[in-house]
Amino acid sequence: MxxxxxxxxxxxxxxxxxxxxxxxxxxxxxxPSPTPEQTATTPPTATGATGTSFDNWGSYxxxxxxxxxxxxxxxxxxNVQDLGVIWSADLKALDKDVxxxxxxxxVVVDGVVFVTTAGNQVFALDAVTxxxxxxxxxxxxxxxxxxxxxxxxxRGVAVGEGKVFTxxxxxxxxxxxxxxxxxxxxxxxxxxIDGVTLExxxxxxxxxxxxxxxxxxxxxxxxxxxxxxVAAFRASDLTPAWDSPFWTVPPKGQDWLANxxxxxxxxxxxxxxxxxxxxxxxxxxxNPAPDFYGANxxxxxxxxxxxxxxxxxxxxxVWSRQEVSxxxxxxxxxxSPMIINATVKGEKKKLVVQGGKSGLWFAWDAATGxxxxxxIPFAKIDHPKPTAEGVIGYPGVLGGENYAPESYxxxxxxxxxxxxxQPSIFKAAKNEDEAATPDFPGAxxxxxxxxxxxxxxxxxxxxxxDVDTGKQAYQIKTADQQRGGLTSTGSGLAFFGELDGKLxxxxxKAGKVVWTFQTSGDNVQSAPSxxxxxxxxxxxxxxGGAKPKVHVFGLGGDKTQGSAGEADTGGAHSAQ
Amino acid sequence: xxKARLLALLIAAAALWTGTCxxxxxxxxxxxxxxxxxxxxFTVKTWRTDGSHIAAVKGKxxxxxxxxxxxxxxxxxxxxxxxxxxxxxxxxxxxRSLLAYAPIRVVSANEAKIAGKPIGQREADGLASAFAAIxxxxxxxxxxxxxxxxxxxxxxxxxxxxxxxxxxxxxxxxDKYRIAGRVEDADGNPVKGAIVWIDRDRGEGFAKSTPTDxxxxxxxxxxxxxxxxxxxxxxxxxxxxxxxxxxFVLPRHTSVDIRIRLPREGVIIDDKPPTLMCETAKxxxxxxxxxxxxxxxxxxxxxxxxxxxxxxxxxxxKEVWERRPALFETRLTxxxxxxxxxxxxxxxxxxxxxxxxxxxxxxPSAS
Numbered sequence: 001m002x003x004x005x006x007x008x009x010x011x012x013x014x015x016x017x018x019x020x021x022x023x024x025x026x027x028x029x030x031x032p033s034p035t036p037e038q039t040a041t042t043p044p045t046a047t048g049a050t051g052t053s054f055d056n057w058g059s060y061x062x063x064x065x066x067x068x069x070x071x072x073x074x075x076x077x078x079n080v081q082d083l084g085v086i087w088s089a090d091l092k093a094l095d096k097d098v099x100x101x102x103x104x105x106x107v108v109v110d111g112v113v114f115v116t117t118a119g120n121q122v123f124a125l126d127a128v129t130x131x132x133x134x135x136x137x138x139x140x141x142x143x144x145x146x147x148x149x150x151x152x153x154x155r156g157v158a159v160g161e162g163k164v165f166t167x168x169x170x171x172x173x174x175x176x177x178x179x180x181x182x183x184x185x186x187x188x189x190x191x192x193i194d195g196v197t198l199e200x201x202x203x204x205x206x207x208x209x210x211x212x213x214x215x216x217x218x219x220x221x222x223x224x225x226x227x228x229x230v231a232a233f234r235a236s237d238l239t240p241a242w243d244s245p246f247w248t249v250p251p252k253g254q255d256w257l258a259n260x261x262x263x264x265x266x267x268x269x270x271x272x273x274x275x276x277x278x279x280x281x282x283x284x285x286x287n288p289a290p291d292f293y294g295a296n297x298x299x300x301x302x303x304x305x306x307x308x309x310x311x312x313x314x315x316x317x318v319w320s321r322q323e324v325s326x327x328x329x330x331x332x333x334x335x336s337p338m339i340i341n342a343t344v345k346g347e348k349k350k351l352v353v354q355g356g357k358s359g360l361w362f363a364w365d366a367a368t369g370x371x372x373x374x375x376i377p378f379a380k381i382d383h384p385k386p387t388a389e390g391v392i393g394y395p396g397v398l399g400g401e402n403y404a405p406e407s408y409x410x411x412x413x414x415x416x417x418x419x420x421x422q423p424s425i426f427k428a429a430k431n432e433d434e435a436a437t438p439d440f441p442g443a444x445x446x447x448x449x450x451x452x453x454x455x456x457x458x459x460x461x462x463x464x465x466d467v468d469t470g471k472q473a474y475q476i477k478t479a480d481q482q483r484g485g486l487t488s489t490g491s492g493l494a495f496f497g498e499l500d501g502k503l504x505x506x507x508x509k510a511g512k513v514v515w516t517f518q519t520s521g522d523n524v525q526s527a528p529s530x531x532x533x534x535x536x537x538x539x540x541x542x543x544g545g546a547k548p549k550v551h552v553f554g555l556g557g558d559k560t561q562g563s564a565g566e567a568d569t570g571g572a573h574s575a576q
Numbered sequence: 577x578x579k580a581r582l583l584a585l586l587i588a589a590a591a592l593w594t595g596t597c598x599x600x601x602x603x604x605x606x607x608x609x610x611x612x613x614x615x616x617x618f619t620v621k622t623w624r625t626d627g628s629h630i631a632a633v634k635g636k637x638x639x640x641x642x643x644x645x646x647x648x649x650x651x652x653x654x655x656x657x658x659x660x661x662x663x664x665x666x667x668x669x670x671x672r673s674l675l676a677y678a679p680i681r682v683v684s685a686n687e688a689k690i691a692g693k694p695i696g697q698r699e700a701d702g703l704a705s706a707f708a709a710i711x712x713x714x715x716x717x718x719x720x721x722x723x724x725x726x727x728x729x730x731x732x733x734x735x736x737x738x739x740x741x742x743x744x745x746x747x748x749x750x751d752k753y754r755i756a757g758r759v760e761d762a763d764g765n766p767v768k769g770a771i772v773w774i775d776r777d778r779g780e781g782f783a784k785s786t787p788t789d790x791x792x793x794x795x796x797x798x799x800x801x802x803x804x805x806x807x808x809x810x811x812x813x814x815x816x817x818x819x820x821x822x823x824f825v826l827p828r829h830t831s832v833d834i835r836i837r838l839p840r841e842g843v844i845i846d847d848k849p850p851t852l853m854c855e856t857a858k859x860x861x862x863x864x865x866x867x868x869x870x871x872x873x874x875x876x877x878x879x880x881x882x883x884x885x886x887x888x889x890x891x892x893x894k895e896v897w898e899r900r901p902a903l904f905e906t907r908l909t910x911x912x913x914x915x916x917x918x919x920x921x922x923x924x925x926x927x928x929x930x931x932x933x934x935x936x937x938x939x940p941s942a943s
Contacts, residue, residue, distance in 0.1 A: 144813045145771065145784075192654045198784045199796065240656045243669040250623035251673055253746030253864060302625040314669065317627035 049111030055532035084557030087130030134181030160210030167204035218268025228266035265289030284333035319369030357399035396424030418482030422458025485527030497524020520562030607640030652678035713936035737886035751863035762840035766792025859913035
């Protein structure tokens with residue numbers, strides 16, 4: 001929508017300008033619409049979970065390698081049509097203060113599904129029945145500090161040492177009792193990491209990871225100009241596990257930030273991957289700041305738009321590889337990296353792989369960082385240097401691949417990439433001359449100006465990369481941007497959601513969608529998690545929009561479908 | 577031996593002396609305990625992509641001449657707790673890119689053992705007073721001294737903050753501008769505890785104010801952009817916003833004051849005076865490295881903003897300077913409400929530069 005500005009005249013208010021603009025209303029009235037099969041609105045009746053044997057989805061990406069591939073084979077291409085809803089839960093019906101939108105990647109441990117909500121509530125639900133086992137929410141006073149549209153998404157929890165760990169928008173790290181949901185401890189990150197506050201532009205949307213007694217976190221805020229970091233805290237008492245965080249960019253005023261205008265960016269806003277054989281932590285880093293204005297951040301801006309490997313016990317750098325040098329297009333390496341044991345050029349190799357918002361996919365030797373596949377395109381690539389007037393660039397600011405994670409299917413040796421095919425108009429800041437004026441050394445614009453390209457409708461893609469050859473095996477189109485991610489199974493299926501609220505199953509080898517189900521949720525902005533209880537295979541996925549829900553599917557479930565939702569194609573951090 | 581090296585040795589020697597002395601001050605019956613570090617002082621080395629600005633330091637905890645195993649030591653407040661090994665040793669990583677004064681103490685001796693045996697109260701008392709410190713600092717060199725032209729009882733000390741060759745660091749300069757103002761209720765009374773937010777529909781930038789005080793006053797700091805900015809006021813769990821489809825465009829290169837009067841009913845802020853008033857304001861937030869004099873707060877002195885080579889001038893009473901006080905270095909972020917934009921060479925207001933406990937103290941070398 002074209003915006004027009006009109007100045008308001010007042011005696012003093014010379015500088016107040018008002019413009020017409022459209023805005024999504026995050027506070028739209030909740031409209032709980034419990035499905036017939038929903039049972040989760042009943043008060044908790046038990047503290048235990050249904051079942052006696054459990055195959056867990058233990059962390060954000062299934063295992064700490066983040067491959068999002070389960071070996072389960074009960075649900076197949078042949079019987080997938082028998083898949084239906086076992087239960088669903090309307091999170092707003094469970095608590096009216098749940099905010100719109102949901103990007104939570106469920107973690108399932110011993111028959112309990114742990115999901116978070118926009119606004120940082122945590123639910124523990126019986127994985128088989130949907131019964132609420134416990135529920136934690138921040139106090140109204142705490143929630144008031146982050147109850148703000150646009151930045152309240154949360155991507156889930158980590159579970160370890162009998163505790164459930166989650167991060168809140170206001171840069172709190174929270175430990176809850178795994179059995180009861182009672183608060184064990186909550187810390188402010190700023191008590192341990194100088195300056196990590198909302199006031200300084202930091203906020204938390206990512207899921208933590210638990211490993212060997214430590215909780216690993218990153219943060220959001222790169223586009224507020226924060227200094228990106230990964231930190232480790234001891235799970236036992238939430239005190240630091242490293243001597244200092246691993247900072248992805250220099251302190252303000254040093255090295256390529258020597259002119260002191262900006263903090264540098266490089267935020268790590270999605271979960272780390274961890275190699276349990278080598279104690280290496282891998283993470284993807286965001287764009288340098290300011291995003292579309294590079295004059296005051298000369299050089300490559302190393303460690304931004306990169307995948308970085310550090311020692312899990314010390315935080316010491318092992319290797320770092322950059323995907324985009326001196327980025328001017330907001331091309332974060334956003335999604336969590338995967339650690340895969342794959343066949344490459346005929347030989348088995350352990351790799352770290354990651355697809356960026358740049359539309360390029362990379363693979364490196366996990367131990368050394370040596371390049372294996374260097375920037376395989378999975379989207380249209382055409383992005384001139386931004387000008388003040390604006391240039392059309394592919395991919396747009398949403399990617400490429402945004403935060404949505406890939407999966408790796410070892411049977412086909414395919415990596416499946418969730419993609420977005422949509423350009424943006426990139427506008428550089430207009431103030432290069434002003435920024436260099438010595439009298440105003442800190443007044444440079446932040447530079448984030450981007451617009452949609454009129455009359456171009458974006459769409460989504462799923463690209464299968466054959467890791468052996470580094471070539472695309474196939475690419476399929478989806479109606480809307482791929483914003484959730486994929487999860488594959490030992491029976492050759494990959495499940496993924498869509499922004500209109502559908503959940504699909506893809507035959508990984510054939511590249512064909514073999515099952516589609518319209519959930520009763522508005523849109524899917526996270527990937528499913530797959531687990532087993534007493535030998536039965538279940539698929540759990542969260543949906544967002546104005547009625548955030550949890551759906552659990554299994555063979556023999558209810559096949560009654562919902563009505564089609566409307567795609568939400570807003571910013572990656574938006575929660576509407 | 578160069579002067580720089582001599583200075584480093586002096587600082588190291590001072591730290592060791594302190595450690596021994598603290599042990600000696602323990603109760604008479606407690607055995608002397610000490611924290612040995614292979615290195616205690618480091619000059620700043622700016623951030624390196626390869627991580628070489630991180631220095632590894634080995635330490636050892638000794639009590640009564642014997643290593644202490646299983647104790648926890650901590651370098652600085654709220655840092656990692658380091659557990660001593662069987663030989664009393666611990667490993668510490670020091671980030672040389674950041675100024676630091678980090679005291680190291682024993683924070684837990686609950687599981688401490690000496691020669692394989694749990695320690696007793698006497699040893700615990702000794703460990704409680706063991707002390708060492710890590711310092712990361714820029715050397716400071718005095719280039720010259722001359723009487724102050726305006727006041728002969730004062731002296732102008734010309735000095736220089738030194739960096740390693742090729743290292744670029746930033747001194748105190750304009751960082752951000754301020755949005756400040758007042759939140760009032762419909763009758764014009766101040767609203768306490770309100771938070772003012774700005775954010776934008778496009779991009780992810782936002783800023784959050786301090787909670788309003790008893791006078792309804794708030795402030796926040798931001799980078800101006802030529803873009804529509806949403807304005808929201810949060811009072812408790814109630815959220816006030818501009819009318820649908822309205823947004824601010826904030827000016828560049830200036831701070832602003834925004835006075836907001838909340839509606840009597842509903843949550844829409846009427847976007848015209850007198851319920852919404854915006855005017856330019858003087859001042860800006862400055863940030864960066866400064867040096868100051870390590871003297872009690874009641875001792876007045878002025879210091880100038882260092883130039884790009886780190887040169888600055890300290891003006892202080894001659895009798896104070898003749899006692900050769902130490903200097904401190906600090907990275908300061910502060911709002912200064914002056915019309916004029918301050919730059920290198922300008923004197924900062926008396927009392928503006930103050931040290932905190934984590935700032936390194938530096939004994940300047942002579943030219």
